[in-house]
Amino acid sequence: xxxNHTREDILSEAARLFARAxxxxxxxxDIAVAVGCSKATLLYHFSSKDxxxxxxxxxxxxxxxxxxxxxxxxxxxxARAAAVDxxxxxxxxxxxxxxxxxxxxxxxxxxxxxxxxxxxxxLVRAFAGHSPDPVDDIAARVVLSGICTVVIExxxxxxxxxxxxxxxxxxxxxxxRTRQES
Amino acid sequence: xxxNHTREDILSEAARLFARAxxxxxxxxDIAVAVGCSKATLLYHFSSKDxxxxxxxxxxxxxxxxxxxxxxxxxxxxARAAAVDxxxxxxxxxxxxxxxxxxxxxxxxxxxxxxxxxxxxxLVRAFAGHSPDPVDDIAARVVLSGICTVVIExxxxxxxxxxxxxxxxxxxxxxxRTRQES
DNA sequence: GTCTATAGAAGGATAGAC
DNA sequence: GTCTATCCTTCTATAGAC
Numbered sequence: 434x435x436x437n438h439t440r441e442d443i444l445s446e447a448a449r450l451f452a453r454a455x456x457x458x459x460x461x462x463d464i465a466v467a468v469g470c471s472k473a474t475l476l477y478h479f480s481s482k483d484x485x486x487x488x489x490x491x492x493x494x495x496x497x498x499x500x501x502x503x504x505x506x507x508x509x510x511x512a513r514a515a516a517v518d519x520x521x522x523x524x525x526x527x528x529x530x531x532x533x534x535x536x537x538x539x540x541x542x543x544x545x546x547x548x549x550x551x552x553x554x555x556l557v558r559a560f561a562g563h564s565p566d567p568v569d570d571i572a573a574r575v576v577l578s579g580i581c582t583v584v585i586e587x588x589x590x591x592x593x594x595x596x597x598x599x600x601x602x603x604x605x606x607x608x609x610r611t612r613q614e615s
Numbered sequence: 616x617x618x619n620h621t622r623e624d625i626l627s628e629a630a631r632l633f634a635r636a637x638x639x640x641x642x643x644x645d646i647a648v649a650v651g652c653s654k655a656t657l658l659y660h661f662s663s664k665d666x667x668x669x670x671x672x673x674x675x676x677x678x679x680x681x682x683x684x685x686x687x688x689x690x691x692x693x694a695r696a697a698a699v700d701x702x703x704x705x706x707x708x709x710x711x712x713x714x715x716x717x718x719x720x721x722x723x724x725x726x727x728x729x730x731x732x733x734x735x736x737x738l739v740r741a742f743a744g745h746s747p748d749p750v751d752d753i754a755a756r757v758v759l760s761g762i763c764t765v766v767i768e769x770x771x772x773x774x775x776x777x778x779x780x781x782x783x784x785x786x787x788x789x790x791x792r793t794r795q796e797s
Numbered sequence: 798g799t800c801t802a803t804a805g806a807a808g809g810a811t812a813g814a815c
Numbered sequence: 816g817t818c819t820a821t822c823c824t825t826c827t828a829t830a831g832a833c
Contacts, residue, residue, distance in 0.1 A: 439798080457639035458722055460826060474799055476828065536718070539636055571765065571780040572787065578768075579761025583753065586760075598753040605754065606788045621816080642808060656817055658810065800833075808825070815818075 440478045442468050448489055448529040452585070456486060456537055487543050490534055493527040494546065501552050504559050510609075516559035517603045520577070521596055524584050532585050560607060572606045622660045624650050630671055634711040634767070638668060638722045669725050672716055675709040676728065683734050686741050692791075698741035699785045702759070703778055706766050713763050742789060754788045 446467040450459045461472045461482060468475075479485040500519045504512050524531055538546065560573035580599050587595060628649040632641040643654045643664060650657075661667040682701045686694050706713055720728065742755035762781050769777060 454721055455637065455639060455718060457637060461828090462826080470798095471800055472827080473801080473829085477798065480828095482827065536637060539640065567775040568780045568783050571775075571777070572784040574765045574768075575758060575761030575781070575784050577761070578764035579757030579759070582760035582764065583756045586756075593749040593753075595753070598750045599757070601750050602754040602757050602788060605792075606784060610787075643810090644808080652816095653818055654809080655811085655819080659816065662810095664809065798833105800831100802830085802832100804827105804829075806826080806828100809823090811822075812820085813818100814820100815816105 439468070439470065439474065443470075443475060443478055443485070444489055447485055448533075451486070451489070452529040452532050456533060456541065483541050483543060486533065486537055486541065487545055490530050490537065491545070493523070493530040493534065494549065496523055496527070497549075497552065501555060504555070509562060512559050513562040513607060516556060517600060517607065520556065520560075521580060521599045521603070524581055525596060525599075528584055531581050535581065560603075562607065562609065564609075569607075576603050576606050621650070621652065621656065625652075625657060625660055625667070626671055629667055630711040630715075633668070633671070634714050638715060638719055665723050665725060668715065668719055668723065669727055672712050672719065673727070675705070675712040675716065676731065678705055678709070679731075679734065683737060686737070691744060694741050695744040695789060698738060699782060699789065702738065702742075703762060703781045703785070706763055707778060707781075710766055714767050717763065742785075744789065744791065746791075751789075758785050758788050 443464065447459070447464050450463055450467060453459075454463075461475050464485075465472045465475055475485070479488060500516075500523060503519065504516055507515055534546075534549075537543070538549070557570065557573045557577060560577055561569045564570070580603065583599070584595070625646065629641070629646050632645055632649060635641075636645075643657050646667075647654045647657055657667070661670060682698075682705060685701065686698055689697055716728075716731075719725070720731070739752065739755045739759060742759055743751045746752070762785065765781070766777070
């Protein structure tokens with residue numbers, strides 16, 4: 434089918450190794466060994482290690498931008514629900530890339546990622562249902578980042594449906610309170 | 616007062632830089648420049664880069680173990696509350712170390728950290744109130760890791776009381792449901 | 798497209814003067 | 816205790832043959 438099997442192999446192995454040891458913790462040599470080729474081959478397909486990272490994360494970033502655009506047309510409660518569903522779906526489909534977006538923002542300076550901080554803030558606001566309560570804001574941040582970390586670490590999809598569980602948890606935290614304190 | 620001002624400076628600057636760029640992403644040269652000394656001085660005070668990391672994280676790990684021990688004497692609901700309060704307190708007091716414990720487990724092999732995975736699992740179980748429901752388990756993981764990430768990123772302690780907010784959020788997710796579905 | 802060989806920089810760590 | 820100088824390794828990236 435695809436003739437770029439080497440290119441695909443590189444992307445696949447790089448994703449695996451980056452997710453395990455981090456971007457800085459993975460060398461081109463490591464990737465080359467995993468793929469079964471030389472470092473020079475890696476750099477034939479991708480102009481640099483940074484470029485490899487960018488290629489790896491690009492589709493995830495694009496989908497994140499698409500979600501952001503979609504959310505802009507919604508408001509309040511419906512935006513919150515769409516944000517949760519959309520984000521959980523995205524994170525589950527791009528498990529390995531998620532870690533990278535996290536540590537790559539600090540690890541490298543890839544211009545393509547510009548504007549992602551603002552996007553991230555809009556996502557937090559959507560999770561919070563645009564509530565003015567600071568606690569709702571913190572709740573949104575906890576859930577957002579917690580979902581990322583859990584998906585990263587939860588390698589094995591055993592019995593339970595992770596998507597449902599994550600969505601349920603998010604609803605627990607984010608759904609507007611019906612005043613009932615202890 | 617303390618005569619080890621250089622040693623303290625090194626620990627302080629290393630904590631700052633490690634938290635910003637990660638362990639692998641920070642070189643001894645970076646730390647030396649920040650402290651205003653040479654690499655050799657760094658390695659006079661700490662036998663290796665790994666040893667510096669260990670010294671930095673050690674107190675946090677010890678307190679984590681202490682919390683774990685304390686929790687072992689409690690059960691169910693009281694254990695859950697104690698776990699949340701204790702953990703939030705710990706994470707807030709060791710903000711910078713938290714990131715390190717996360718990425719150092721993958722970055723380096725420091726024997727002193729042995730057994731921390733099991734400890735971490737016990738903490739998750741305590742957060743979940745030892746509920747057998749898998750969703751409660753996921754909820755505990757989301758909150759636990761979410762709290763860590765939020766504290767790391769939430770550098771500035773502006774108006775709101777982060778401790779109260781985090782505790783409140785944790786209670787929202789973890790407190791046993793009174794059956795009320797949408 | 799893939800390789801070997803190698804350049805050139807940066808990393809951690811040591812030796813020895815002060 | 817702190818420094819400069821140096822060693823050795825590893826890293827990213829390039830050159831050029833096949």
